Amino acid sequence: MVSFAIKMTRRHKLSVFKVNKTIEEINDKIKRGEAVVVNAEEMIDIVRKEGAIEAAKKVDVVTTGTFGTMCSSGALLNFGHTAPKIKAAKVWLNDVEAYGSLAAVDLYIGASAVKKGDPLNAVHPGRFEYGGGHVIEDLIAKKPVKLSAEGYGTDCYPAKRIEMEIFIDDLKEATLLNPRNAYQNYSVATNSTDKTIYTYMGVLKPGFANATYSSAGQLSPLLNDPFYLTTGIGTRIFLGGGVGYVIWHGTQHNPNEERNERGVPKTGAGALAVVGDMKQMSPDFIKGASILGYGVSLSVGVGIPIPVLNEEIAFFTSVSDEEINAYIFDYGHDYPLKIDNNYGLTNYKELKSGFITINGKKVPTAPLSSYSGAVKIAETLKQWILDRKFFLTKPSALLPQSKDYEPLKYLKKYEKNL
Amino acid sequence: MISKKVVLRFPEEIAGKPLVSDICKKFDLTFNIMRANIFPRKEGILTLEISGEKASFTSGIQYLKDNGVSINFVEESINRDENKCYHCGFCVAVCPTEALTIINRKTMKVDLFKDRCIACGYCVRVCPAKAMSLPEEF
Numbered sequence: 001m002v003s004f005a006i007k008m009t010r011r012h013k014l015s016v017f018k019v020n021k022t023i024e025e026i027n028d029k030i031k032r033g034e035a036v037v038v039n040a041e042e043m044i045d046i047v048r049k050e051g052a053i054e055a056a057k058k059v060d061v062v063t064t065g066t067f068g069t070m071c072s073s074g075a076l077l078n079f080g081h082t083a084p085k086i087k088a089a090k091v092w093l094n095d096v097e098a099y100g101s102l103a104a105v106d107l108y109i110g111a112s113a114v115k116k117g118d119p120l121n122a123v124h125p126g127r128f129e130y131g132g133g134h135v136i137e138d139l140i141a142k143k144p145v146k147l148s149a150e151g152y153g154t155d156c157y158p159a160k161r162i163e164m165e166i167f168i169d170d171l172k173e174a175t176l177l178n179p180r181n182a183y184q185n186y187s188v189a190t191n192s193t194d195k196t197i198y199t200y201m202g203v204l205k206p207g208f209a210n211a212t213y214s215s216a217g218q219l220s221p222l223l224n225d226p227f228y229l230t231t232g233i234g235t236r237i238f239l240g241g242g243v244g245y246v247i248w249h250g251t252q253h254n255p256n257e258e259r260n261e262r263g264v265p266k267t268g269a270g271a272l273a274v275v276g277d278m279k280q281m282s283p284d285f286i287k288g289a290s291i292l293g294y295g296v297s298l299s300v301g302v303g304i305p306i307p308v309l310n311e312e313i314a315f316f317t318s319v320s321d322e323e324i325n326a327y328i329f330d331y332g333h334d335y336p337l338k339i340d341n342n343y344g345l346t347n348y349k350e351l352k353s354g355f356i357t358i359n360g361k362k363v364p365t366a367p368l369s370s371y372s373g374a375v376k377i378a379e380t381l382k383q384w385i386l387d388r389k390f391f392l393t394k395p396s397a398l399l400p401q402s403k404d405y406e407p408l409k410y411l412k413k414y415e416k417n418l
Numbered sequence: 419m420i421s422k423k424v425v426l427r428f429p430e431e432i433a434g435k436p437l438v439s440d441i442c443k444k445f446d447l448t449f450n451i452m453r454a455n456i457f458p459r460k461e462g463i464l465t466l467e468i469s470g471e472k473a474s475f476t477s478g479i480q481y482l483k484d485n486g487v488s489i490n491f492v493e494e495s496i497n498r499d500e501n502k503c504y505h506c507g508f509c510v511a512v513c514p515t516e517a518l519t520i521i522n523r524k525t526m527k528v529d530l531f532k533d534r535c536i537a538c539g540y541c542v543r544v545c546p547a548k549a550m551s552l553p554e555e556f
Binding site for chain 1: 502504505506507508510511512520523525526527540543544546547548
């Protein structure tokens with residue numbers, strides 16, 4: 001906290017930037033209905049045409065979005081006390097096991113939990129028809145969900161077994177609490193073996209016959225804030241159709257992954273832990289996912305506004321698909337064995353074109369993350385801001401930072417081109 | 419000339435008969451095999467595109483039916499629930515005929531061309547949102 005405060009003051013005093021705006025100033029403009037808000041796709045052309053400095057003067061907020069399956073998601077629910085009371089040690093929602101050992105009637109249901117009696121991969125590839133992700137979607141869609149719980153009985157909580165129907169609106173609390181979402185970037189998956197494999201990266205055909213990728217690329221939140229300069233703890237975001245917050249760095253957040261000449265990491269790198277009120281959310285942006293042969297997950301829509309405080313942030317938010325690289329990994333052999341090997345570097349322009357080259361061979365690609373969903377999210381967030389319903393926040397603390405960052409280092413490299 | 423994709427199911431009793439070869443010889447039809455499977459109970463399934471004169475086509479199909487083959491026309495049988503589909507792209511990775519493909523590389527929305535579908539059912543199994551469906555007889 002202290003070091004953050006010092007850093008901010010020093011940055012301001014030194015004023016290494018030509019444009020210096022504050023979050024307060026931007027929020028005032030939003031209040032007055034004067035803020036200029038564009039999505040991260042629109043920002044590319046603005047910076048290319050007018051340069052980072054002019055773009056920073058002109059644009060106040062860049063909105064981003066991503067909509068894909070994000071494991072490490074779950075819901076924290078409080079179902080209220082029953083009569084007689086129970087200290088629910090074991091809990092199931094629509095026969096999907098949740099974690100109950102929090103208190104009496106608090107529970108946490110993980111997106112990847114599968115329904116009791118699911119054949120799993122007994123007949124490979126398993127279908128994984130229903131699980132935690134679907135329970136979360138059903139709750140948000142305001143469908144009834146069957147809750148069963150078992151307790152061992154205490155003097156204050158005598159009930160040993162309950163079964164009831166719950167609706168989201170009757171719950172005291174329904175909070176989406178996702179330990180790792182919005183991965184900054186992701187791997188491209190392919191399969192070197194002679195068998196079709198069924199992975200969380202989709203179906204990968206033998207002999208490098210296809211490749212899949214999972215990122216919104218130029219629209220993705222942390223690819224537009226590659227050094228986590230404005231996205232930090234406390235940042236207000238779009239989450240699943242409602243308002244949420246960044247609460248911590250995501251599990252496995254690694255700011256020191258290899259970066260390209262624009263400072264954009266070439267693989268996973270950063271991630272966010274996020275939280276939001278499920279009662280505000282919509283099944284349009286939160287969907288249970290059954291992944292053939294792999295399991296259950298949750299597709300989550302996340303959108304993050306980036307305040308354009310200076311020309312460097314304008315530069316970072318102007319990143320385009322061809323400037324975002326991703327390594328190609330073999331999910332048939334290397335990945336499951338944790339062998340550090342890759343099949344080259346591609347970029348999102350190539351990936352989105354439908355073909356990449358692996359070992360000199362043209363390989364068809366397919367996305368797993370919905371780009372049209374990402375656009376819809378960035379546009380919704382833009383509209384919220386223009387409607388003066390959504391204001392920007394200054395992080396109360398920064399996420400773990402990258403050693404590679406120095407103010408203006410990457411913009412200076414590009415200045416001639418801008 | 420007409421050309422239609424059909425899914426033929428051969429019950430165990432007739433799985434050994436050369437019925438498809440018969441319709442070529444007897445009715446002057448041509449066919450293109452898209453999918454062929456024999457299941458553990460010896461029931462066979464064959465997806466063909468059959469082409470020929472309209473009258474011959476009708477007689478050929480009737481011949482197959484008379485011999486105990488159950489026939490379903492693939493055309494328009496695949497269905498996508500537009501409320502469930504969120505255009506992720508999982509299906510694009512598996513569709514063998516580009517019935518599911520992405521034409522517009524800016525919006526990246528997944529297009530469905532029902533006329534290219536051979537009712538293989540891969541998309542039905544792979545769709546994480548369960549948006550794709552085929553009638554039960556497939």
